[in-house]
Amino acid sequence: MSAMLEQNEAGSQMHGWATDLFPLTRSLTGPGTLATLEYLARLMPGLEICSIRSGTQVFDWVVPDEWIMRDAYVMDEDGIRIIDFQVNNLHVLNYSVPVNDTLTLEELDKHLHSLPDQPEAIPYVTSYYARRWGFCLSHHQRQKLKPGRYKVVIDSEIKPGFLNYGEILIPGREKKEILLSTYVCHPSMANNELSGPVVTTALVRRLLARKDLRYSYRIVFIPETIGSIVYLSRHYQHLKEVTIAGYVITCIGDERTYSFIPSRNGDTLADRVARHVLKHVYPDYKAYSFLDRGSDERQYCSPGIDLPVASVTRSKYGAFPEYHTSLDDLDFVTESGLAGGLDVYQRMLECIEQNCYPVSTVLCEPQLGKRGLYPTLSTKESAKSVKMMMDLIAYSDGKLSLLDIAELINAPMWKLIAILDQLVSADLLKKEYR
C-alpha cells in the first residue's frame, strides 16, 4: 500500500473512532470517561485502565469526587425541553450539582453561560472545584428566551468514587522510555479532546505492530491536569530515571497549521526532534514559547519533575476560535488533519529511534565510485543525494548525533537514515548508540 493511501486510510479510521467517541460525556471522572477508556482498550490490547479513589491526596491536590451525569434540561411552560443535555452534552456546565426546580427567567439567567462574540456557539464551561450548576447555550438562543417560568432539571450525582486513566507500556530493546500523554476529560469536542486520543491510539497500534523498537514507549490517557498529577505522584521517580523524551498529544486534528510548544528546558531531545521534523514538514509552523504552555506539560515540566516533555499540535488550544465551544466538532477535525498529525508524530518517533552517532571507519573521504555509490544517471535529485552522502560522511566524527548532522547540513533526518544505512552496508560508517 502506498504511503499516501496508508495515510488516507489511517485518517479515515481515526475519524471513525472520534465519531464513535464524540457523544460520550467525559469529565475528570465518571462513566463517560470510563467508557472512552474501555473503547480505546479494545483498540489497543494491553491498555490497562487504572483507578484512584477520590479523596486521595496527590501532591498539592485531592482527587475529586466522581461526577455522574444522567440527564439535564430546561423546560418551558409548554413542556418543551428548550435546552437539552441529550441533544448536546455541552449544554450542562461540567460537574454541575443536581437541581430540580422551577425558576423565573431572571433566576435562571444567573445560571446560564453564552458567548456574545460567538453567538452561534455553545460554550464549554466547567466548575470542578467549586460546587455549582449551570447551563450553556448559544447567545442567540439565550437572547430569545421569553420571560416566564422554567422547569430546571439536572439529574447528576457527585459522590466518592474513582478517577480512571489508561496506561500501556510497549517494551523496546532499551529500558529508556518515550512518554506520550493525551487527555480524556472533555465531553463532545473534537480537536481539543478526541484528536489527541485517536492519533495516540493510531501511534500505539503502529508501535505494537513493530518488533524492532529500540526504546520503550509509555503511553497514558488521562484527565488533564489532575490526571497527570495523579500519574506523576505514582510514577515520577521512575519516569525521571528512564524518560529521554515525551510529548503531550492534543489538538492534532485540524488542517490550519502545525504548532510547537517547547519543554521548560527548551532544548531537550524532544524539543530538538519536534523542531527538526516541523521545519522540514511544515516550515511555516507556529513556534510558541514555554510561556504559552497550557496542557499537561505544565505538570511534566514542573520544578522537581523536570521531564523532557514538549508538545506538537496543529492549531494550539486557545489559538483557534472554535476552542472550548460546540464549534470544535467533527467537521473542524478532518481525516486529512488527523492523518497529518499522525504523520508528524511518526516521523518524530522515528527520528528518536534512529538517532545514533555515525562514525566513519576510514580516514579521509572514501572512494564512493568504486563502490557504486555514485548514481550512474546523474540527475538533480541524485546530485543532491550524493552531496548529502558526502556531507553525512564528512560530519561522522562520532561526536555528532544523526540529528546534529541533519541540522548542520539542513537535511531531513529521514533522508539521512536511508543514506546512513547504505553507508553502513558499504562498511564506510558504523552506528554508535549512547
Next chain:
Amino acid sequence: MSAMLEQNEAGSQMHGWATDLFPLTRSLTGPGTLATLEYLARLMPGLEICSIRSGTQVFDWVVPDEWIMRDAYVMDEDGIRIIDFQVNNLHVLNYSVPVNDTLTLEELDKHLHSLPDQPEAIPYVTSYYARRWGFCLSHHQRQKLKPGRYKVVIDSEIKPGFLNYGEILIPGREKKEILLSTYVCHPSMANNELSGPVVTTALVRRLLARKDLRYSYRIVFIPETIGSIVYLSRHYQHLKEVTIAGYVITCIGDERTYSFIPSRNGDTLADRVARHVLKHVYPDYKAYSFLDRGSDERQYCSPGIDLPVASVTRSKYGAFPEYHTSLDDLDFVTESGLAGGLDVYQRMLECIEQNCYPVSTVLCEPQLGKRGLYPTLSTKESAKSVKMMMDLIAYSDGKLSLLDIAELINAPMWKLIAILDQLVSADLLKKEYR
C-alpha cells in the same frame, strides 16, 4: 505619601542641593572640592572625608599638587573686568598657574579658549598635568574683543597639599558589598558633575533609613580618574573580595533619555540588573558598549582590578551638546530628571537586594484556588498577575535566580518580588540565598 509625591519631593530636594553646590570651584583638589564634601557630609551622617598627600605615588600616577583658586579676570583699558571668574568659574582654565601681566590682544589670544560651533557657550577646559594658564569665554565675546592692552590676573596657587574624597560604608546583613562611585571635581556644571553627587546622596539617605539591608553599601565621592586610582590603590584587594556589583553615577539629571555603559565583562550582576531595569522603565534607552566608557569604570574595570562596575546615566557624557560647557546648567538638569535617575538606581539596588533563588516546595503545580491566590474578580490586570504567578512557580527550580526568571518571563522584577512574597507566605515557594 504617594510614590509620585515622594518622587517630586526628592527631585526638588536634590535640585536644591545642586543649586547650593553649583557655584563652588571644584577641581581634582582644592578648597572648592573640600567645601563640596563638607556640604555632603552634613547630609549624610557617617560620610568620612579622607585625604591623601600630594606627591604620593598611586599605581602609575602621582597625586597632583593642590590648586587654590581665589580670583581671576581680564580687564580692559577702561578698567572693566570683561572676563571675570567671579561671574562664572568656568572662565578660568582649570588648574591655571598664577599670572599678573598686561598683554596685547594678540598675546592674550594664545591663552583663550572658545567654541566656534557653540558660540554662546563658555567651554570647560583643564590642564591638570601640564602647567599653563588660560581663560575660557564664549566665541561671540571673543570675536568682539578689540585690539588694545589687557590686564590679566589669575590669583591662584599650586602647591603641596592634599587630595580629598568622601567615603561611607553602610553595613548590611552580608559582608558582600555594592559599590557606588560618583565624582566631585568639575566646577559649575550640573549634569556632568552635580547630578551624580546629589542622586547618590539621596540614595545614601534612603539606604541609611533602612534597617533591613541585605548587602553592605560602599559609596565614594571622588575626583574623577585620579580619585578612583587613589581609592583603588588603597582598597582594591578588599573591593575585589567583597564587591558583587557597582555603578558609576554621573550625568543622571537631564530628561532626554537613559543610557547604559556596561562593565568590561559586560555580563556581571551589575550589567544584568541595569539592563533589566532600563528595559522595563525606559525601553528606548541607549545601550553603549564598554568601548564608549569614559568615567571611573575605566579604572574599576582595568585589568587586575576587574570590578563588576557598570554605569547608568541619562544623557551620557560626551553625548549631549551641553557637555563640558556653561550650557550644562541647572536648567538642563531638572527636578524631574534627577527624580527619574534616582528612581532607576533605587530599582536597581532593590533588584540586587531581592535577587534570591526561589525554590518550589511542592511537586507539580500547586492548587492556587484553595489558597485564595486566584483573584475573585477576573480583570485583565489580575489575569496577568496570575499568569506571572504561575510562570514564577514554573521556573522556581532553584537553578534560576529571580532575575533570571524575570528575564525569562519578561516581567519587571519588582512585580515578581511582590508575588514571590505572597507565595512564600503561602508556603509554596522558599527563597534561597547564595
Next chain:
Amino acid sequence: MSAMLEQNEAGSQMHGWATDLFPLTRSLTGPGTLATLEYLARLMPGLEICSIRSGTQVFDWVVPDEWIMRDAYVMDEDGIRIIDFQVNNLHVLNYSVPVNDTLTLEELDKHLHSLPDQPEAIPYVTSYYARRWGFCLSHHQRQKLKPGRYKVVIDSEIKPGFLNYGEILIPGREKKEILLSTYVCHPSMANNELSGPVVTTALVRRLLARKDLRYSYRIVFIPETIGSIVYLSRHYQHLKEVTIAGYVITCIGDERTYSFIPSRNGDTLADRVARHVLKHVYPDYKAYSFLDRGSDERQYCSPGIDLPVASVTRSKYGAFPEYHTSLDDLDFVTESGLAGGLDVYQRMLECIEQNCYPVSTVLCEPQLGKRGLYPTLSTKESAKSVKMMMDLIAYSDGKLSLLDIAELINAPMWKLIAILDQLVSADLLKKEYR
C-alpha cells in the same frame, strides 16, 4: 621600497611564473606535473619533490597509474588538425587512454565534450578512475563539424609509475606548525590552478627570507584529492600533533571578490584569523559554509584527521563562470589579483605569528602623557590611535589574545601589533605566549 610598489612587483613576478607554467599538461601524475614541481623547486631552495608508487594503497584509495600525454588531435579529411592538443591541452580529456582510429562524425561525437551554455569555451573534463578517451572543444566548433570521416589520435600512455608532490618545511622557534596546501594537477588553467602555486611560492620565498619566525611552516604542492590523501596517509599523525592552523590556497588570482570557506570545526584559529583579515581588508567578502567545501579541506577536515584547515580564495571554485574552462586564463588572473591574494595571506600569517596574550603590567590605567604616548598634534587619525591604545590596555588582562582584543575593539590586528610593540617598549604591557 614602498609597500604598494612591492605589491606591484610581487604581482608581476607571480604572473610571470604563471605564464611560464601555463602550457604544461598537468594531471594527477605525469611529466607535466613533475616539470611544474621542478620549476617551483628552482624558486624555493629546499622544496623536496617526493614520489609514491602507483598502485600503493592510501587509506580507501589506490594511487593511480601514471598518465603520459604526448600528442592528440582530430584530423579532417583534408588532413587538417581541427582539434589539436598542441594548441590547447584542454582539448584532450584528462587521463585519456591512447587511440588511433578513423571514425565517422557520429562515432566521434560520442567522445566529444562541449558546453552549450558557454559556446566559446573549451571545457575541462577528466576521467581519472574510469578508462576512456575524449576530446573537448567549444560548442561553436562542435556545431560546425561536418559529416565525414575523422582521424583520431591520442598518443598517451597509462602505466605504472609515480605520483609526485612537493614539500618544504621552514622551521621556526616553535615546533607548532602552520600548514599551507596548494594543488598542481590541472593543465592550462590560471585561477583554479596556477594562482595557488604561484601565490604559495611567493609566500614561501618571503618566509624563507625571514630569520624571526615563531611557528614552523609546512607547505605542500600536491595533486588535488589523491595528493592530500597520499600526504595525509604518510603524515597525519605528525600533523595532528603540531598543526595549529592551515589553509588550502587556490583560486586566489582574479579581481572579483574574496571568499572564505571555513574548516569543519568552523571556529579554529585558522577560521578566526581568516575572517578577521577579510573583514578589515574586504568587508564585502563572500562567507561560505563548510557545506560549500570542494578542495583539499575535504581531506584535511575529514573525521579522524580533523585538522584546523580553512581556505581563503578570491572567486571560489565553482562560483565563477570561467571555472573549469579555457576561459580561466591569464587574462582572468591578473597581477593585481594575485598581489591582493598574496597580501591577504601574508596578513593572515602575520596575525597568527603575532597572536600573543598581552598582559598589563600596571594596575588602573597608566599615565600615557608622561611617557609621550599621547600625540603632540591631535588629528582625527591620532585620536583613533590613542583610543586604540587605551582599548588595547583596557583588555590586556591575560585572558584575551591579541586577536580576541582586535575583534572586541573592531580594529585590524596589524594596527594593534604596532601599538602593542610601543606599549611593550614603554613597559606597560608584556606579551605572553601560549
